[in-house]
Amino acid sequence: MKTKFTASAIALMAATAAGAEGHLPQATNAWYEAGQARLAAELAKEINTNRAKNVILLIADGNGVGTNYATRLFAGQQAGNFGDEHVLPHESFPNLALVKTYNVNAQTPDSAGTGTAMMSGVKTDAGVLGVNEAVNRSDCASIEGNLVSTMNEIMTEAGKSTGVVSTARLTHATPASGYAHSVDRNYEASLPEGCETQKDIATQLVDAMEAGIIDVALGGGRRNFIGKDITDEEGKTGKRAEGENLIDRAKSLGIQYAWNDETIAAATTDAPILGLFESSHMQYEADRSGEPSLAEMVEVAIKNLQGNENGFFLQVEAGRVDHANHAGNLARVVRDGIAFTDAVAMADKLTNDEDTLIIVTADHEHAIAFSGYAGRGADITGLCMGISNTTTEHTGEPCLAKDGKPYTIATYLNGAGSILREDMNWAGVRPDLTQEEATDLDYTQQALIPMSSETHSGEDVAVYAKGPWAHLFDGTIEQNYVFHVMKHAAEVNVSN
Structure with a gap:
């Protein structure tokens, strides 16, 4: 049977043939050229199987794929671009x-369960630290026989220096997962009556520093280290029993103590450092004054730790990304998100890909969502602006919902900004909203379900890596696998 060819079919075959010879009509398009450049970069990748002398784990708490997306756009827009094309x-x-x-x-x-997974190699229950899932939360007796070794303990046994840096309290869930063993993450400064099988988390940190397990600890949480009758440098009292002062104990051990940007700048690299820069959590980046940034703390930590010829392990947490999400305050989320990326860049700058494994991830995501059909360049913290059919940039006209009112690009599925109101029998009535209001630093994003604090969500987060054995991060993984890659890359063998 003969085949009949139409003119269009012949033209299509000609175009296909031309493509086979590398003459596609789109070959000079900027997007096509960018795709070819990425392909070339992927083909040129080489696997690094060196031993990781150093391992740095950077965790932006609550920075799932969605929150990371908001930070990317905000950072790009702050740089004068549309935002989507930006690369963190x-x-x-x-x-x-x-x-x-x-x-x-x-x-x-x-974050206690997720932190323990990454720092010990086993998943465990919510709300517990440095223990396996056989414990019962808040039941001190159940801790017996259920401890797990943490990454800081393991790296110390291998002869490395270790540190922990956080913008949250150092006794908070994620940073504490590196050194503490507790049946309840809330036992930061005290224990319930009759709990004699463990120590409070702040005491465990100073114990770890005395034992040489933690060499640098920088973050917030000063109140958990001093008694209720003791006033700190900023006029605030502590949470511990009267007369207890773990800061004085640390000083007596030869540990340097810093409480603001000036005292941390004066710290040397020849002794351990305990930095407690706020009574509770450190300030949001947008409000920061008198205390170091996350990147500055990372710089201090690395310069202190890298004097060990055997290398170091450092856990870094941007804890306030999580807190701003809980508050439904996207304006502060993205600013702390950028501060986190500055810390990533600092860690990368101060180390060498040949011998340092850097891992960037999150412990969980939040109930954040992005809605509407926003045009390019619409402020990610502001109103959804329409798509233009004549230019690349948005129209500048807000998108309107069925109620005739504008809405923000980013919203939360639950939280303090709920449009449901108790005084109207939980009827959904949205207020009018301007771009100026929506982009205000203190704006609370609109949400659906009323909650006093927005919640975490359970979807996947991303992990990014470079350096020795970074190629082992591929596909979809369980969170505890992060530990196993770090341990393998450092070739750490631990006696049982």
């Missing part, structure tokens, strides 16, 4: 995977 420092890392974040007993995780 960790987004240029060559290796990437998706991470399943659930706890053993929780579909939606908490």
Whole structure:
């Protein structure tokens, strides 16, 4: 049977043939050229199987794929671009995977369980630190026989220096997962009556520094280290029992103590450092005054730790990304997100890819969502602006919902900004909203379900990596696998 060819079919075959010879009509298009450049970069990748002398784990608490997206756009827009095309420092890392974040007993995780997974290699229950899932939360007796070794302990046994840096309290869930063993993450400064099988978390930190397990600890949480009758440098009293002063104890051990930007700048590299820069959590980046940035703390930590010829392990947490999400305050989320990327860039700058494994990830995501059909360049913290059919940039006219009112691009599925109102029998009535109001630093994003604090969510987060054995991050992984890559890359063997 003969085949009949139409003119269009002949033209299509001609175009296909031309494409086979590398003469596609779109070959000079900027997007096509960018795709070819990315392909060339992927083909040129080389696997690094060196031993990781140093390992740095950077965790932006609550910075899932959605929150990271908001930070990317905000950073790009602050630089004068549309935002979508922007590349955050960790987004240029060559290796990437998706991470399943659930706890053993929780579909939606908490940071104690997720931190323990990454720092010990086993998933565990929500709300517990440095223990396996056999414990019962808040039951001190159940801790017996259920401790797990943390990454800081393991790296110390291997002869490395270790540190922990956070913009949250150092006794908070994520930073504490590196050194503490507790049946309840809330036992930061005291224990319930009759709990004699463990120490409070602040005491465990100073114990770890005395034992040489933690060499640098920088963050917030001063109140958990002093008694109720003791006033700190900023006029605030502590949470501990009267007369207790772990800061004085640390000083007596030869540990340097810093409480503001001036005292940390004066710290030397020849002794351990305990930096406690706020009574509770450190300030949001947008409000920061008199205390170091996350990047500055990372610089201090690395310069202190890298004097060890055997290398170091450092855990870094941007804890206030999480807190701003809980508050439904996207304006502060993205600013702390950028501060986190500055810390990533600092860690990268001060180390060498040949011998340092850098891992960037999150412990969980939040109930954040992005809606509407926004045009390019619409402020990610502001109103949804229409798509233009004649220019690349948005129209400048707000998109309107069925109620005739504008809405923001970013909203939360639950939180303090709920449009449901108790005084109207939980009827959904949205207020009018201007761009100026929506982009205000203190604006609380509109939400659906009324909650006093917005919640975590259970979807996957990303992990980005570079350096020795970073290629082991691939596909979809369990969160506890992060530990196993770090341990393998450092070739750490621990006696049982």
